[in-house]
Amino acid sequence: MTNVDDVLSGLDPEQREVAEAVRGPVCVLAGAGTGKTRAITHRIAHAVRSGIVDAPSVLAVTFTTRAAGELRQRLRALGAPGVQARTFHAAALRQLTYFWPRVIGGEAPSVIESKLPILIEACRQIRKNPDRSELRDIAAEVEWAKVTQVGPEDYAAAAAKSARTPPVPAEEVSRLYEAYERIRRERHLVDFETILELTAAVMTEHQEVAAQIRQQYRYFVVDEYQDVNPLQKLLLDTWLGGRDDLCVVGDPNQTIYSFTGASPRYLTGFAVEHPKAAVIKLVRDYRSTPQVVNLANLVIAKGRSAHRLDLVAQRPDGPRPVFADYDDEPAEAAGVARAIRKLLDQGVKSREIAVLFRVNSQSAAYEEALSKAELPYVLRGAERFFERPEVRHAVVLMRGAARSASEEPLATEVHHILAGIGLTPTVPGGGKAREKWESLKALADLAEDMAADGADLAAYVAELERRASEQHAPPVEGVTLASLHAAKGLEWDAVFLVGVTDGMLPIVYAETPEQIEEERRLLYVGVTRAREHLSISWALARAPGGRKGRRPSRFLDGLTGRPARAGAVSGTVSGSPSRERRAVAVPVSCRVCAKTLVTATEQKLGRCATCPADYDEGLLERLKAWRATTAKEAKLPPYVVFTDVTLQAIAERAPVTEQDLLSITGIGRVKLDRYGDAVLALCRS
Numbered sequence: 001m002t003n004v005d006d007v008l009s010g011l012d013p014e015q016r017e018v019a020e021a022v023r024g025p026v027c028v029l030a031g032a033g034t035g036k037t038r039a040i041t042h043r044i045a046h047a048v049r050s051g052i053v054d055a056p057s058v059l060a061v062t063f064t065t066r067a068a069g070e071l072r073q074r075l076r077a078l079g080a081p082g083v084q085a086r087t088f089h090a091a092a093l094r095q096l097t098y099f100w101p102r103v104i105g106g107e108a109p110s111v112i113e114s115k116l117p118i119l120i121e122a123c124r125q126i127r128k129n130p131d132r133s134e135l136r137d138i139a140a141e142v143e144w145a146k147v148t149q150v151g152p153e154d155y156a157a158a159a160a161k162s163a164r165t166p167p168v169p170a171e172e173v174s175r176l177y178e179a180y181e182r183i184r185r186e187r188h189l190v191d192f193e194t195i196l197e198l199t200a201a202v203m204t205e206h207q208e209v210a211a212q213i214r215q216q217y218r219y220f221v222v223d224e225y226q227d228v229n230p231l232q233k234l235l236l237d238t239w240l241g242g243r244d245d246l247c248v249v250g251d252p253n254q255t256i257y258s259f260t261g262a263s264p265r266y267l268t269g270f271a272v273e274h275p276k277a278a279v280i281k282l283v284r285d286y287r288s289t290p291q292v293v294n295l296a297n298l299v300i301a302k303g304r305s306a307h308r309l310d311l312v313a314q315r316p317d318g319p320r321p322v323f324a325d326y327d328d329e330p331a332e333a334a335g336v337a338r339a340i341r342k343l344l345d346q347g348v349k350s351r352e353i354a355v356l357f358r359v360n361s362q363s364a365a366y367e368e369a370l371s372k373a374e375l376p377y378v379l380r381g382a383e384r385f386f387e388r389p390e391v392r393h394a395v396v397l398m399r400g401a402a403r404s405a406s407e408e409p410l411a412t413e414v415h416h417i418l419a420g421i422g423l424t425p426t427v428p429g430g431g432k433a434r435e436k437w438e439s440l441k442a443l444a445d446l447a448e449d450m451a452a453d454g455a456d457l458a459a460y461v462a463e464l465e466r467r468a469s470e471q472h473a474p475p476v477e478g479v480t481l482a483s484l485h486a487a488k489g490l491e492w493d494a495v496f497l498v499g500v501t502d503g504m505l506p507i508v509y510a511e512t513p514e515q516i517e518e519e520r521r522l523l524y525v526g527v528t529r530a531r532e533h534l535s536i537s538w539a540l541a542r543a544p545g546g547r548k549g550r551r552p553s554r555f556l557d558g559l560t561g562r563p564a565r566a567g568a569v570s571g572t573v574s575g576s577p578s579r580e581r582r583a584v585a586v587p588v589s590c591r592v593c594a595k596t597l598v599t600a601t602e603q604k605l606g607r608c609a610t611c612p613a614d615y616d617e618g619l620l621e622r623l624k625a626w627r628a629t630t631a632k633e634a635k636l637p638p639y640v641v642f643t644d645v646t647l648q649a650i651a652e653r654a655p656v657t658e659q660d661l662l663s664i665t666g667i668g669r670v671k672l673d674r675y676g677d678a679v680l681a682l683c684r685s
Helices: 003-008 013-020 036-049 065-077 088-103 116-125 132-147 152-161 170-186 192-205 207-216 230-240 290-301 329-345 360-372 389-402 410-419 431-452 457-469 513-527 600-605 617-634 644-653 658-662 669-684
Strands: 026-030 058-062 084-087 219-222 246-250 278-282 322-326 353-357 377-380 479-483 492-497 530-539
Touching: 003 013, 003 036, 013 036, 013 278, 026 036, 036 058, 036 065, 036 219, 036 246, 058 065, 058 088, 065 084, 084 088, 088 192, 088 207, 088 230, 116 132, 116 170, 132 152, 132 170, 132 192, 132 230, 132 431, 152 170, 192 207, 192 230, 207 230, 219 230, 290 513, 290 530, 322 329, 329 353, 329 360, 329 492, 329 530, 353 360, 360 377, 360 431, 360 479, 389 410, 389 431, 389 457, 410 431, 410 457, 431 457, 492 513, 513 530, 600 644, 617 644, 617 669, 658 669
Parallel strands: 026 246, 026 278, 058 084, 058 219, 219 246, 322 530, 353 479, 353 492, 377 479, 492 530
Antiparallel strands: none
């Protein structure tokens, strides 16, 4: 067998088709676990070793340094060590640094790793004082604007058109963006976006530079093409210079970064842009069992995508995915911990187990539950809950307040402290600001729970310190805790997808059809991380004793079947499970038009925001007046008593019994005991 045949041996028919398609344009649609890296590295090696292309003329582009390193390692093993495998930024920076002295003159600009220091100075210049989480979100907005080629003067209009929710008014983002760019240029600095922009500009304005780069690189491969943004596409087109010796690889089912400016249309429209392109699909899944693959196919099949890939499992049968619901979040976390213990007892290594959630603030309950069960864990892509800056700051403030005597109730005092560092009545739209808000909200919720049992601030602080002290775990060997976004590209023997409720997945602020579909793809990414064991769970209430008004994600409609018995997922540890799982709940429907309700506000009102509703305006005014008086007497912000939406829901439904009042989302036993009699008296009158 010749060396060339060696490169092609061991490939399945579709992978071999990719490897033998040595001239572009080629589009490889590669599903999860189908061996796309194997296919493209063998394609490059086959082209090099058969003499079709010289190794130094190949530029393989990917999105992470780790992925680029893996490509280089595999290519060396296949006998193609001279291939350049780099990220977009690394390749562009290398070219920009080389040509800068020749075409611009002087030293090349310095690269900044973070936008925050310059943004802090920009804030001082316009007398704006955002906190650090707001700064991170502003930085994300600047990055989005730059990769989508939107200037400061056009940001506000572009953000509105794209339905973005900036952390501060759009006009302020525009001013900060403009100041940021001015300071950056004055100091001869470049960020990652500017590196790409300047490289494309230098090639466009200096034809001799473009000619030299195009002479060097004649053969292009781009991985994860569904994640390419407009600025990266601009640079790629500039590199190509009208040529089409290009192979792109991606999975339309795993497009989950649109919020950063990434666009799947470059992948799904590749054959339109290149009519002579060979389009090859990789659908043989070597990662997951047929049971996991079947569920993944069903999740994506219920969506609106016209470009989905139906995977075909290649592994032997495994256990069926488990669907579990629990009374509340602590019960869910404890149940997952028991299930993990059972897997460990069966011989599954802890590093081959992952707990995946939608937002980082969900990690706290699982850090606590795994610590209690003495199970090691590692946190990926997020800080430990008690190491987050906002949580550390809050604990310091609570500790100081506990040293001075106070007559305020625990929940009131904690709310006052947290309000001073960012706990607002309304939920931020997303990003770091939302993560910070959710961390503070978790602290506030704990205070309310402990207050119901008569605890004071000293006891609350002691509980926080106890929880923090129990979170130390070995840094390497352990169960992985990660967000779904951070889990992309990884895989484990066993995966627990937790908190899979409407309002969390899809997230509450996903409102447009496109945003909802991206959330569906996020669930698909989570499912396809599992090789063998998969559990999907949700909690019917946040806290023990709370109203069980949550519903499993609409993405699971028709997929869960009959729920397993209580012991099926939880396993056993010392003692019996604290709570049993209940029957699978159904989505909340509008009481006017019967449409499935999406947002938390709609679910609380029991109707679509656009559907008409009759209510007694006089009752609503009386409720607001009562709330104002009650809040003033208790020295509480009015929203802590009841939010405006809750008062609206009460006015619309006019409850006359305690059960009627409890049926309204957001009213649990604690608030019923505290305010129920007064509210019902107003409604009856």
